[in-house]
Amino acid sequence: MEEAKPVHDIDILLVDDEADFRVVIAKRLGRRGIRVHEAPGGEEALRLLEETPLDVVVMDIKMPGMSGIDALRRIKERHPVAEVILLTGHANTQDGVDGIKSGAFDYLSKPVELEHLIRKITQAHNKIGRFRSARQEAEFRERVKQQMxxxxxxxxxxxxxxxxxxxxxxxxxxxxxxxxxxxxxxxxxxxxxxxxxxxxxxxxxxxxxxxxxxxxxxxxxxxxxxxxxTELSDPTRMRAVDLKQLVEESISLVESEAESKGIKILVESAEPPPSAWTDPYQLLQVLLNLLANSIQATGAGGRITIALRASLEEAKVEVNDTGSGISKENLNRIFEPFFTTKGVGEGTGMGLYVSWGIVSKLGGLIAVESQVGQGSTFTITLPVKR
Ligand SMILES: Nc1ncnc2c1ncn2[C@@H]1O[C@H](COP(=O)(O)OP(=O)(O)OP(=O)(O)O)[C@@H](O)[C@H]1O
Ligand SMILES: [Mg+2]
CATH class of the missing domain: 1.10.287 (Helix Hairpins)
Structure with a gap:
């Protein structure tokens, strides 16, 4: 009886000029849950990687046209995260050593032993996974540091x-x-x-x-x-709030103003609509401040989209507009009290400072992304549970 072999869930790119070889390998790896995308040479591989991000590449070293080593170098240059496993001729292990020097994950000699290949593919895949989560964690830490x-x-x-x-x-x-x-x-x-x-x-x-x-x-x-x-100003007002309802309420208060300026306001909500553990009155004030800013920054024909997302831990309200956007140097200052680019009597520069104060008090975060001429997105992240 054949022993049960583990089934994986990995996509790879197989680069080899021999079509028969590709077909056989693709079929055998496919049975084990490794989906194979194929390319007959280095050029095609590079083109395919531009369209479909694949992390693990298995590639023959001897190919007509661009050599495997050249293709390897260019792949590593453009996709540093990708790992490349080289296939060398039986008598040419020196090629493999050269490949490793140029950044290959490992090399196997042809004819390839299937289990060996699968083992190498999973090792490369796991290495990339570890790299990705380490990078995500570093990015998260950097974001928290900036917020602080x-x-x-x-x-x-x-x-x-x-x-x-x-x-x-x-x-x-x-x-x-x-x-x-x-x-x-x-x-x-x-x-x-x-x-x-x-x-x-x-x-x-x-x-x-x-x-x-x-x-x-x-x-x-x-x-x-x-x-x-104080931790929370009025804990009695904290409750599970249906964010979609609250967002719709905030929109109803500014709708006529937006309409008169020719601006459309849309809501995109996850299903079921997310809720957050928060103070609806305070959050409404934040939404109104953000909407007021977006309306002021957006011209006729513009659009404001409020998107609601949720995970187990947190809910997100994203207010996106197609307005003027915010320059890099201003982006660092917009949450400061009294920072405004509006004329006297038009803005006091308190809206975002107050909003930041409220959101932090509610145990959440407020962040902004913006591109001049394209628009801005303000994201409020709130806890889902008490
Ligand atoms: N959606 C947005 N698009 C472009 N710029 C924005 C946007 N939101 C805020 N800003 C910029 O950030 C500045 C500060 O915003 P904030 O709401 O704190 O104050 P204000 O709108 O100027 O005045 P107030 O809200 O007190 O009436 C604004 O003057 C504007 O330059
Ligand atoms: Mg404002």
């Missing part, structure tokens, strides 16, 4: 700005009180005939509006900094 650098800077900036906000709050209150008092005086019957009364009233209105605007900003700043020190 951003967070530290924002906390420092926020602390400084909120110190100023705190100082300004008192004089603001005094200005508002005094303006109120003046208004009361103006309202008295004996003031009815006062010269230029209307001008005084207008000036008081301007003072009132300016104070209101300043108070919104100081309030926002203090809010972010204050909640930063």
């Amino acid at each position: 650098v951003v967070a530290e800077r924002l906390v420092a900036l926020g602390t400084m700005a909120s110190g100023v906000a705190h100082e300004i709050n008192n004089p603001l209150a005094i200005i508002q009180d005094a303006a109120g008092w003046l208004r009361q005086i103006l309202a008295k019957p004996e003031m009815e005939d006062m010269p230029r009364r209307g001008d005084f009233e207008k000036a008081l209105d301007r003072i009132h509006n300016a104070v209101q605007r300043a108070r919104v900003v100081t309030h926002q700043l203090l809010q972010v900094v204050r909640t930063q020190s």
Whole structure:
């Protein structure tokens, strides 16, 4: 009885000028779950690798046209992750040694012993797998490090700005009180005939509006900094939130504005719609800030797409727009308090700072990717479970 052989799940590229050899090997490897893509020579192999990313290449060293060694060098140059197993003639092991010097994973002499070949293929495949996960982990660590650098800077900036906000709050209150008092005086019957009364009233209105605007900003700043020190501001508002519903609610609040600018807003949701463990009121505020920015950055005929994704651990809300995009130097600063590229009265530069504060407090992350002239994507990542 034949022993049960393990079945693999691997795709390889077999490069050999002998069509019969390719057919036989492809058939035998195919029975063991190794899918074989074929190329008759180096040129074709390189072309195929451009279209179909294959990590393991099994290649004859002696081929008409481009030699196996040349093809190997070019494959390693363009696809450094790929591993190449060379097939050499029986009497030509020196070729194999040369191949290893040029970056081959290993060499086998023809005629190839099937089990041996399969073993080499799986070893190469596993090596690539290990390399990939190590790289992913390094990338993940780098991202976390960057987020921490951003967070530290924002906390420092926020602390400084909120110190100023705190100082300004008192004089603001005094200005508002005094303006109120003046208004009361103006309202008295004996003031009815006062010269230029209307001008005084207008000036008081301007003072009132300016104070209101300043108070919104100081309030926002203090809010972010204050909640930063507590774990979750109001744990009673945390719940499992249907993200699709919340996103649709946020859209309904900005839809008419978007429509009047000729911008379409679309929702793409995983099924079933993902949910997150979060505070819906706070998250709504973040969504509205992001939507407002996207609408402001996008012209007629533009599109905003909100995509919802989920895994076991986390849910993602991606807000993508086809707007102006953000330059590299600005990208590092957009989450800072008061950073704005908008004119006076159009933006205070608080939207993203407040959003960052809220999302971090909710135990999530907010990140941005953008290309000038193409658009921007803001991604909020939130925990799924309590
Ligand atoms: N979707 C986007 N597309 C292009 N630029 C953006 C986008 N979102 C943010 N920005 C840039 O980031 C800056 C900061 O955004 P933020 O929301 O913090 O402040 P603001 O929109 O300028 O003012 P506020 O939100 O306080 O009204 C913006 O001025 C803009 O330059
Ligand atoms: Mg904004």
